[in-house]
Amino acid sequence: MVQKANTLLRVEEMKTVFKTREGNLEAVDGISFSIAKGETVAIVGESGSGKSVSALSILRLLDSNGEVTSGKILFNDLNLKDLSNDEIRKIRGNEIAMIFQDPMTCLDPVYTIGDQIIETIKIHENLSKKELRERAVELLKLVGLPDPESRINVYPHQLSGGQRQRVMIAIALACRPNLIIADEPTTALDVTVQAQILQLLKDLQSQFGTAIILVTHDLGVVAEMADKVVVVYAGQVVEQSHVKDLFNKPQHPYTEALMKSIPKIDTEKDRKLLTIKGNVPSLKEIPAGCRFHPRCSFATDKCRSEEPPLFELANERVSKCWIADPDLQGNWEAPLSIDENGSEYDINPHLVSKNNLLEVTDLKKYFPITKGILSRTIGHVKAVDGVTLNIHKGEVLGLVGESGCGKSTVGRLITGLIDSTNGEVSFDGKKLSKVNRKEKKIIRKRVQFVFQDPYSSLDPRMTILDIIGEPLEVHNIAKGSSKRGRVGELLETVGLSKKDMHKFPHQFSGGQRQRIGIARALATEPDLLICDEAVSALDVSVQAQILNLLKDLQLKLGLSYLFISHDLNVVKYISDRIAVMYLGEIVEVTDAETLFTNPLHPYAKALISAVPIPNPNIEPDRIILSGEVPSPSNPPSGCKFHTRCPLAMDHCKKEKPELIDIAEGHAVSCHLYKEEARL
Structure with missing residues (x-):
């Protein structure tokens, strides 16, 4: 690409190698890009594609077995690759700084x-x-x-x-650096906090003229922040472009597939998400020819045998795909665009009855705060403070809100993983507080949990047969050869092979481990699945596969879901109704379409406005909430949201609003709508 006169950093043909017992593994293979003063360059790609290693290589922050073996890293024409350890330390933090993904560990x-x-x-x-x-x-x-x-x-x-x-x-x-490398700086944050951080980075950039390298897999953040985008796959740059050109017309099949696999607010609920088959190749098994060809819909024999060069296109673009070869224009053997629409889902027959499967009434969970040698209780953390909701048979209820609002605690209270302080949970007409131990075991069989992190929730010492087979034995469903057969069926139900049952969790990718978690949850033939951030740790391509799987299972088995997430694009796509939660309370409940087209509660409006839009042509109209979420151990009086609400009135500080119906199926807890509810 053309180098600008004010280029700050130029990376040329950088290769990064990790030395292992099995030989040298090339994690970054000839990456080149540049960034000018005051510019933002985003590096995007799936996990394992080499994004973070590329960023760490610039500052030589690799593990002891990693090394930049060739290429140049020119910062103000000074080659960082050749500096001594003492010389590079003078650059780190002073002229180039880094913001890491997880601030708690850093x-x-x-x-x-x-x-x-x-x-x-x-x-x-x-x-x-x-x-x-x-x-x-x-x-x-x-x-x-x-x-x-x-x-x-x-x-x-x-x-x-x-x-x-x-x-x-x-x-x-x-130290007022000229360049900041931000590695997934907002991935672990809520959309409202993410909006604040992104706005902060923009303001600081305009104030100081700092250049930013943004490593992320969130294409909404890329569309909002970036000037240029570098798309990385299997350690190589496959496309590079100005942000608007990239989103308007991607030139590499991988970029196009990534963009079309993410659920957006305007994605139709009755269509399957497009998915990218397979996974990013292992560094030990890099395919011949184009590295993307095993997963590419357009691959030909030429792609399988010959690696394409980086073709230079108009407007400072490059693409590593034979489709971009000017000699092949008009003679390509494969179609040149991915079908816009996935296949259509059937109408859900299980939703017709509108019968309640789960009813939660005034549910509360207070955790005691203790002090002193005698552990005297001096207060309570009101994690859940009077939640009322219901889920119909065959329905998906989305539960959204910021971290610490009590979403996951509600899920754990429903399953009985923790006991409630007050309130009632009824499942299929039976109050859980009134059932005996035998009936409780039957209900637990019908309500299962899918956890956020599939790796930590699967025992690394157990085979997949034992992991999925354990609930079958606990509930006396199957043993011996029948257990083996049932585990094979469950693996095939979630898109894996029954041959996988003798493997261990570490032998699977993140998306495959999440499928195993879902298979284990399905083992007892439940009626209700509680999915707690079940796709938040996954790449967008794998996320699309899991969302399609959950929708297929809902239609095939008549499952109901409580889908807990902070990703509103995902919640909008999968949910029939959505409940918005703030500081232990439900503040609005309605169907998914109404919530996103006509949110009523000021908090719901702020949440939806903060969702990053994967389209650089749209200027988001954000409601940036001031301040932080109050502590649940000392919540504000009156309406709990009044301390951050731009529309707060005097009586909001004193009087707590009730959750009231203002239209059929639409309830809101806000003083602004009290008169409408009365009418």
Whole structure:
């Protein structure tokens, strides 16, 4: 691509190799890109494609067995690859800084946040103790941390996720670097906090002219933040383009498939999501020819045998695909565009009756706060504070809200993993508090849980046969050869092979492990699945496969789901109705379409406005919420949302609103609609 006069960083044919017992593995194979002053370049691709390794290679932050073996990393024409360890340390944090994905693991828990900011400044600048503290307070103000003079003395665990990420940005900005490398900086954050952080990065960039390399798999964030996009697959750049050109007309089949596999707010619910077959190849088994050909709908014999070069296209674009070869234009053997629409789902026959499978009434869970040697109770964390909801047979109810609002606790209360403080859960007409132990076991068989992280929820020492077969034995459903046969059936139901039953969890990819988790949940033939962030840890391509699987199972088996997630695009696509939760309470419930076209509660409006839109041609109209979510141990009086609500009135601070019906199937808890409900 053409190099600009104000180019800050230029990466040329960079190769990164990891030395292992099985030989050298090439994680990055000849990546090239550049970034100019004040520009944002996004690096995108699935897990294992080499995004993060590319970013870490620039600052030489690789593990001890990793090394940049060839190519150039030119920062202001200084080749970082050839610098000594002492020389590269002078660059890190001072001229190039890094923001990591998980601030909790990157911040030292035994030092205050002020100490950690000051440490960065001290390495590169000679300032007095007073000047160092003043600079730290100034940086915390800059990143919007409330009350920085007192917060400078707190420890990381005393801050929320969004606040910790702000501290990470403050540390990165400590020496006013020219370039910031942000590795998935908003992946672990709620949409509202993500919107705040993205706006903060934009403001700081315009204020200081800082260049940003943004490593992410979220195409909505890419569309909003990036000027240029580098698409990486199996350690190579497969496409590079200005952001609008890329989204308007991708030139590589991989880019196009990625974009069409993500659910969007306007995605039709009755259509399957397009998926990319297979997985990113292992570094030990890189395919011959084009590395994407085993998963590509357009692959020909030429793709299987010959690796394409990077073809230069108009408007500073490149594409590593034979389709872009000017000599082959008009003579390509395969179709040149992916079908826009997946196949259509049938009408769900299980939803016709509208019979309640689950009813939750005024459910509460208070965790005691204890103090002293005698563990005296001095207060309560009101994790769930009076939740009322219902799920029909064959229905998907989405449950959304920010981290800490009590979504996962509701799921655990329904399954009986934890006991409630108050309220009632009724399943298929039976109150769980009134049933005996035998009946409770039968109900637990009919209500199953799918966890967020399939790796930590599967025992690494057990085979897949034992993992899926365990609930079959516990509930006396099948043993011996019949258990083996049933496990084989379940694996095939979720799109795996029955030959996989003797493998261990580590032998599967993340998406395959999530399928195993779903197969285990289906073993007892449940009526209700509680999916707690079941797709949030997955790549968009794998996420599409799992969402299609869940929809297929819903139609085939008549399953109901409580689908807990903070990804509103996913919730909109899979849910029939959605409940919005804030600080332990339901604030709005309605069908999915109505919530996204006509949200009523100010919190629901802010949530939906904060969803990143994967289209750079649309300027999002954001409602940025001020402040942080209050602590559930000391919630505000009156309406719990009034401290952050742009429409709050005096009586919102004193009087708690009730959840009231304002239309058929649409309930809201807000004083603004009290009169409408009465009418």
